[in-house]
Amino acid sequence: MSAIVTAEGLRKSFGRRARSVPVLDGLDLTLDEGQVLALLGPNGAGKTTAVRILTTLLTPDAGRATVAGFDVAREPRRVREVISLTGQQAAVDDRLTGAENLAMMGALAHLPRRMVRARVAELLTAFELEEAAGRQAGTYSGGMRRRLDLAAGLLVRPRVMFLDEPTTGLDPRSRLALWEVIRGVVADGTSLFLTTQYLEEADRLADRVALVDGGRVVADGTPAALKARIGEAGIELTLATVPDAGLVATALGVAPDGTHLRVPTDGSVAHVSAVLRAVEGTGVTVESWVVRAPTLDDVFLTLTGHAAARPTRPEEVAA
Amino acid sequence: MSAVTLTKDATTMVGRSLRLITRDVDSMITAVVLPVMILVLFTYVFGGAMSVGTAYITYVTPGVILLCAGFGAGNTALSVEHDMSSGMVERFRSMPVAAWTVLTGHVVASLAKTLVTTAIVFGLALLMGFRPTASLLDWLAAVGVILLFVHWVTWLATLVGVLVRSPDAAGGFSFFVMFLPYVSSAFVPVETMPSWMRGFAEHQPVTPVIETVRGLLVGGTPGAPTGDALADAALAAVVWCVALSVVFATAAGLAFRVRR
Known part of the structure; x- marks a missing residue:
């Protein structure tokens, strides 16, 4: 298996020199082609910053990262051609309809018009948005917005999909539905880089889980191996x-x-x-x-012997 | 990035902004109601007390047009701020597109919106007794100058939208823009102002624009320049607008590159 995303010693600090706060403190990780890697950690652990560096939105202070063999800092344009990013906020235009949102993304991906139409129809079906296709996205439920947001990144099938906390704020049913959709995309051959605060989400979706805290990976392994250590x-x-x-x-x-x-x-x-x-x-x-079921706090306590460096939200994870 | 894909991206973004602007019911209502209210207010409430040597509506119509155009352009700050903070710009930046074309989209949409509000003010002013003396060419020139004015205000609004961190701050800006025409020859001749304020009013960029539009539409009426005076005002208006457009568009572009 070859690596499609690599990061070595990524460092990033924010703020002016004297008061700069390190957010990434030597992050190393690898995602193999066709696999799912979950970055699991509390708020402020550096998950989003890692995603922003890997998707060319930020340059690291130190370290090196590649996506599909391209250096994210030196060849950002090549990287952008093979990735899709779905950030924490649903980036869709509320006053455009679902279909218009997707068509716009297709035009920006420089697809021929006829292909855009075909692909939009396909995605609306696959993401169960056919009925709502003609309605403005502002009228959608949270789950529908998220699905539209995800579909917007898939007009051209990416080699790596980055999802930054895709189900935060969703009700349990919408969350299950979104997991189903995500599994479908991965089954089609897209590698997935996922960040989450939910142990269960990492468990359900990921082939490998990397536990991050204080800007570093503090433990990693398959979900089964991690669970063997913390108990179901x-x-x-x-x-x-x-x-x-x-x-x-x-x-x-x-x-x-x-x-x-x-x-x-x-x-x-x-x-x-x-x-x-x-x-x-x-x-x-x-x-x-x-x-x-174990909470994120339990995981940290068990696997690292100490609580997470940054405060975690008291979030219960359903079994 | 080739010129062809750049044009394609810009076209897509313009289409997006036009759709967004026409479906923003609140701001569309404001865009229609505001000119009506301002025109009625100035003509019927203040107009009777104003002595400018001609029917006040003849004097004030160009000013109301610029006031409304400026206000509409100022709203661009809100649209840009929203895109910066809502994750849209992040998404565009993670795609193989020229993300800054999102700004171009907003600017073009703002110009289009100006044409609509301008048409509304003109239509209403005609009903209320505004009698332009302009030829077709004068009309086109006047609309051209108005668009040039809106162009720089929109780029300034865009710069503000990129820089501010909250919709409130962006909204405050359009308020500020609305006040610029007051301290110009838009509503009263600058000769009636105290000398310190007159210095500003005569040399701020809105005044030559107003004078030019007034001269083109109702040339020869009291307060409206003709001949050399009109040519001077037109030159000053074009120089001001082009220079400010270049400055603010460049600044907006640079700020967009740096702002994360």
Whole structure:
């Protein structure tokens, strides 16, 4: 497998010299052709800056990045010919209809007019926007806007698609629908570079996950390998007192956090009941317990041994 | 990038901006209602008290045209600011297109919009008693000068749209542009102003434009230049407009390249 996106030691700081804040601090990563790489991390980890450098919108202070073999800083035009970018905000014109938005992108991609018409019709069908094609995009729901936004980047099939937090702010159903659409694009042979704050999204879509924090990749691997280390889910227990929590923690072999503790679990009845029996064996009073999918905070704690450098949004991830 | 693809991109962007502008119902209503209100206000409310040596509508119509054209052009700042902050420009920049043509699109659309508002003011002014003495050639020349004026104001608005970081700031600009014609010969002869303000009014770029339009449309009426005076005003108007267009278009282009 050959690499289609590479980054080596990317550095980028913002602000004036004395007060400059490093956003990327030596980022290394590789995306293989036909694969999906998810950059997983909290707000402010540097995900968007990485995408902006790889899509030629920013030049790095140091380091080197290539897309399809072209250097992003030296051959930006060649890079732009093979990528599509869908940023965090849906970049569609509200007062143009869905079909007009796509047709405009086709004209800007320098497709012949007849091909634009054919491709627009294809995309409207594939993204389930046929019925809304003649309506102004301003009347669309969040999910529809996102789908239109995605389609707008696909008039010419890109070799690499960059999606910066594609489902942030979408309701669960729209999110599922968008994942379906994204899988379809990848199945057609486009490589995907994805950023997300959602563990589940990375798990569902990516072949490889790179955990970023403080502008660097702090852990990476396949979703399966990462999950093997953090557990599918966790049993979260709240005890009455700190000594009680210590007692239970010792019995279960985990570290307590005040009166709370979390035990990784595969979610099976057998494992959960075994853990609960072990808790019962200690004889202490359990205030409450719940089985929950791991949050981004749990992932960081487990894989890096410390919380994320920047504050994460308290975002629950549905199992 | 070849001239052919550049032209194609610019054409696409112009088409985009024209569609956006005609579907912006709010600003279309403003574009129609504002000229009507201003013209009625100046003619019927202030007009009676004004003594400019002729029917006030004859004097004021060119001024109202420039006021409305300037206001419409100022709104370009809002459109550009929106594109800069909404992710549209980011998207264009990630594509193999000349992204700055997005600015060209807005400027051309603004010129088109000016033609519409100008036609509305003229039509209404004719109904209200404006009697131009212009030949067809004078008319064309007058419209040409108005477009030149709108051209530089639009590029200035574009520059502002690229630089500001909020729609409020962009909106404030169109307000500022609206005030420029007040301190010119648009509504009253500059001779009636105090000398310090008169110095500014006589030498600011709006005055020669107004004088030229007035001279072309109602030449010979009190306050409207003819002959050499008109030629001087026309030359000054063209020089001002071309120079300011070059300055602001260049600045907007540079700012667009740097601004991320």
